[in-house]
Amino acid sequence: MKTLIAYSSTLGCTEQCASRMKGELGEDVEMIRISRRKKYDLDKYETIIIGGSIHDGLIQHSVRHFCDIYLDELLKKHIGLFVCCIDPDMDEKELIRNAFPGKLVEHALASGYFGGELNFRKMNLLQKIMTRKAARLQREPEIDFEKILLFAGQMQNLNSRSNRYHPQGLLNI
Numbered sequence: 001m002k003t004l005i006a007y008s009s010t011l012g013c014t015e016q017c018a019s020r021m022k023g024e025l026g027e028d029v030e031m032i033r034i035s036r037r038k039k040y041d042l043d044k045y046e047t048i049i050i051g052g053s054i055h056d057g058l059i060q061h062s063v064r065h066f067c068d069i070y071l072d073e074l075l076k077k078h079i080g081l082f083v084c085c086i087d088p089d090m091d092e093k094e095l096i097r098n099a100f101p102g103k104l105v106e107h108a109l110a111s112g113y114f115g116g117e118l119n120f121r122k123m124n125l126l127q128k129i130m131t132r133k134a135a136r137l138q139r140e141p142e143i144d145f146e147k148i149l150l151f152a153g154q155m156q157n158l159n160s161r162s163n164r165y166h167p168q169g170l171l172n173i
């Protein structure tokens with residue numbers, strides 16, 4: 001059965017993470033950029049990994065909308081959740097809890113925070129102004145590729161194990 005990585009990416013960072021994960025997960029993995037205007041047939045997927053990035057404290061509306069309208073179907077799948085952002089002080093568990101519906105967070109096999117990037121070249125003026133504060137960060141934010149590899153490995157392991165028994169809880173990467 002297939003795996004779907006459904007993501008939203010404003011400036012390309014989450015897309016990069018999704019693409020890296022696809023490479024790690026091997027064959028039978030599809031990637032889609034979530035759009036509110038599209039309808040999705042999720043029947044053919046056994047595993048669905050959902051990701052987005054944080055802008056002004058919130059994950060993209062399209063990601064939240066996708067989770068809300070397909071919630072019943074998603075609760076029948078093996079689920080992974082991930083988020084990209086740059087706030088060095090955030091609590092990872094809280095970040096995931098705020099980004100996705102509670103039921104989905106409880107149901108997920110794994111969740112991950114993969115860091116982020118500030119891609120000024122792709123930003124419009126408003127985005128540059130909004131990230132002015134963030135630009136004063138001590139360290140240049142970057143994607144944590146090791147966490148992506150760890151997450152992909154966990155999804156593969158838990159997927160094969162959960163075919164035998166139901167997992168007891170969420171694994172934070």
Ligand SMILES: Cc1cc2nc3c(=O)[nH]c(=O)nc-3n(C[C@H](O)[C@H](O)[C@H](O)COP(=O)(O)O)c2cc1C
Nearest residue numbers: 009010011012013014053056057085086087116117
């Ligand atoms: C306008 C704007 C607002 C942002 N707001 C936040 C924020 O509230 N918290 C945070 O941790 N990162 C914030 N970021 C950083 C993004 O989460 C980070 O750049 C991420 O890598 C973007 O991923 P994407 O390119 O897939 O959209 C913001 C970035 C922009 C451009």
